[in-house]
Amino acid sequence: MRVLSDRLLTDPTAEIEKILITALIGAVFAYFHQLWKYSRDAYEARIDEACDLIFNLAETAAEYWISPKLNPRHELGPIRHSASVSRQLVPPSLELLQVRIEGGVKKLEFLRLMLQPRLSLHDRQLLVDRMASFLDSMTGGQFASKARAADESRAREVYVTASDLVAHLRTASQRANGWWLTLFRQFEIVRPYRPPHSHRESIADTLILSITVPALLIGLLLVLVSLIF
């Protein structure tokens, strides 16, 4: 403090400039750090929402596939006298489960659209692939048929594909939450960026970024050094 006060006495303007620049740099870093934290937390909340939905859907789908669906016109004809038996053979909940699965799939698709812009091209393609497997295990086979047998293997498969999808979402979200990506998105707001749709575009972007970003950082560093010293 004594050294600082001595310097302030000898050359007050230069020293105040240095203090202000240092404070400004600190403030800018703190701002971007907060921005990154908010952005990461908001994204993680969406990922949690998607994962909960996936496991809820898996539960619903497993319940749907584990029960046989009998056509009431053919199977229940002779035993309509017994209300308890007819309820047992055609559980009304099966129709409800079917509607819930269809609705849940749509919700999940919208969540995917919200989540995928942050992901790399490779992670996006993998996400679509894992989603396709999950949807196929839930709504494939004899889904929505008037009558079908119970399908235990499909009920098991639903959990496997759900776990694969959740695992991919979790790992991809870790990769999507880097601080440099948050910084990049801030620039993107000012100058809209075209996300790569092919490997060629992805390679071109990597080349451009690997040249321009170090050049900008070195330039910024030189400016700061020249201002401070």
Add this chain to the structure above:
Amino acid sequence: MSTINIASDFSRTPGGRYISDGPFSGELFRERLLVPALRGALSSKGKVVVVLDGTRGYLSSFLEESFGGLVREHGFTKHQLDRILELRAIDSYYETYRNIALRSIADARAERSLAH
């Protein structure tokens, strides 16, 4: 080149697998629109573009019956379908469905080759 837009040419709410399952099934779509267009494309050496956009979504069973059924029921080969059939998902929302449809063709081919 002919284009089939499922939403405008067939239904905005495609149904299940078989005609017996209800309206706008995969089987109905395949028999009424897809197979005649593909047969025409084969004879004229053209191409059929199927646009998936615009519907309220698809059940995997619909897609499997529509596209997997081409190989299973009508004897189209994967090689032929690669040449004459193009599946288009303009909106990113339909990418998953396109993936399922392409997978159905590949899996149906596997079933067919195992059967022979």
